[in-house]
Amino acid sequence: MSRLLLSGARIVCPYTSIDSTGDVLIEDGRVAAVCIGKSLDVDQAESVDCKGLVLSPAFVDVHVHLREPGEEHKETIASGASAALAGGFTTICAMPNTNPAIDNSRLVRWVIDRANGTGIRVLPIGAITIARQGKVPVDYEAMVKAGAVAFSDDGSPVMNSRMMRLALLYSRTLGVPISSHCEDTELSAKGCMHDGAVSARLGLPGIPASAEEAMIYRDLSLAAETGGHIHIAHVSTSGGVEAIRHAKKIGVRVTAEATPHHFTFTDEWVAGWRDSSTDRCLSISAYDTNAKVNPPLRSREHVEAVIDGLVDGTIDAIATDHAPHSVLEKDCPFEEAAFGISGLETALPLSLELVRTGRISMMKMVSLLTISPAKAFGIDHWGIEEGRDANLVLFDPNLKWTVTPSALLSKGKNTPLIGRQVMGRVLMTISGNKRYVREELKAKWKQH
Numbered sequence: 001m002s003r004l005l006l007s008g009a010r011i012v013c014p015y016t017s018i019d020s021t022g023d024v025l026i027e028d029g030r031v032a033a034v035c036i037g038k039s040l041d042v043d044q045a046e047s048v049d050c051k052g053l054v055l056s057p058a059f060v061d062v063h064v065h066l067r068e069p070g071e072e073h074k075e076t077i078a079s080g081a082s083a084a085l086a087g088g089f090t091t092i093c094a095m096p097n098t099n100p101a102i103d104n105s106r107l108v109r110w111v112i113d114r115a116n117g118t119g120i121r122v123l124p125i126g127a128i129t130i131a132r133q134g135k136v137p138v139d140y141e142a143m144v145k146a147g148a149v150a151f152s153d154d155g156s157p158v159m160n161s162r163m164m165r166l167a168l169l170y171s172r173t174l175g176v177p178i179s180s181h182c183e184d185t186e187l188s189a190k191g192c193m194h195d196g197a198v199s200a201r202l203g204l205p206g207i208p209a210s211a212e213e214a215m216i217y218r219d220l221s222l223a224a225e226t227g228g229h230i231h232i233a234h235v236s237t238s239g240g241v242e243a244i245r246h247a248k249k250i251g252v253r254v255t256a257e258a259t260p261h262h263f264t265f266t267d268e269w270v271a272g273w274r275d276s277s278t279d280r281c282l283s284i285s286a287y288d289t290n291a292k293v294n295p296p297l298r299s300r301e302h303v304e305a306v307i308d309g310l311v312d313g314t315i316d317a318i319a320t321d322h323a324p325h326s327v328l329e330k331d332c333p334f335e336e337a338a339f340g341i342s343g344l345e346t347a348l349p350l351s352l353e354l355v356r357t358g359r360i361s362m363m364k365m366v367s368l369l370t371i372s373p374a375k376a377f378g379i380d381h382w383g384i385e386e387g388r389d390a391n392l393v394l395f396d397p398n399l400k401w402t403v404t405p406s407a408l409l410s411k412g413k414n415t416p417l418i419g420r421q422v423m424g425r426v427l428m429t430i431s432g433n434k435r436y437v438r439e440e441l442k443a444k445w446k447q448h
């Protein structure tokens, strides 16, 4: 029998409402005992001294791009799963904008099979329309039966309102959310960053906030009318947050997510590395293609509105929109570069920044990464509870590390944080019998 004793960690579990120091014993991939306030005395167990560390349920990410099938040079299901474990995630929802797109039940099953043995749960999100072209609806029912947990044409919006309305009608019947990438492509046009003072200064075509807001209004209206469940992906605008807040008040079935990059970085990051609280320029690297993302990094006012949305529950979840790209797609002129940030492995340090600055509590942060996204997507997920499969993450909220290409397990090294120091790191992720352990933790490890 394998026994692992995690002793003296700060246990933060929104499922049991525990935020206390204690010991957790794991036996053969299951939580055998949780002991709060006093220590467990166990023979024949490996043990880890977890003083100063936080132990929480492992994270859930409802928005991940794994690139397989079709663009395996950017990421595979296996490499994405490794990045997830390194970032503290054991449940991730895979977006269908692969090649071919995940638009039928056979491909849904293929993704699930392909993820077998990675040690984490990869839950497929099906496309809303065949080949994500916005024209022909998929067989929603067959895909849900095959294991699709939601539908989305993410990467592209569903510009055809009648198609979105139909998807929401199916959502009501089938009980799964429609995750919407809200962008009016007539308004975003050839824009490549947020439309505002910085885009004007840099001479780059802008994407106005209204490109997102107008589509959020449309989707909320369709959800209100149909009773379907709309999930607004990567909210980045103050008007979007306000609209969702109002829709929730009047009983629309809406949930929403925000990404760590949208609640941390402003559009100033396109022009160089900034201090994330003051926007003071720390180094100029004009036209940083690693800061090019869709929706774009917005101005300070929008970033603050997104944080307010997380604080007051308007935004349900933190999701990474992990979008790995190879050097080829980013080492080029800004306007030609691909949109996207590799985010699984830096979500924790960026989320912890909200705790450090006093905007949210540690419990709230853990909720936004676990129980809240799981609830929004109807995913079976659980906390640190006796008898349940071990599904935990152990992290050091104060450990400083430098984000370098080699520090990231994802094939996508595309993050504006490259070369920057961040604070907070996952030291171990446990998913049943699968364990990811970072080197730093091995010094605290005692064999029996």
Ligand SMILES: [Zn+2]
Pocket (backbone or CB within 6 Å): 154, 155, 156, 181, 233, 234, 294, 295
């Ligand atoms: Zn998107």
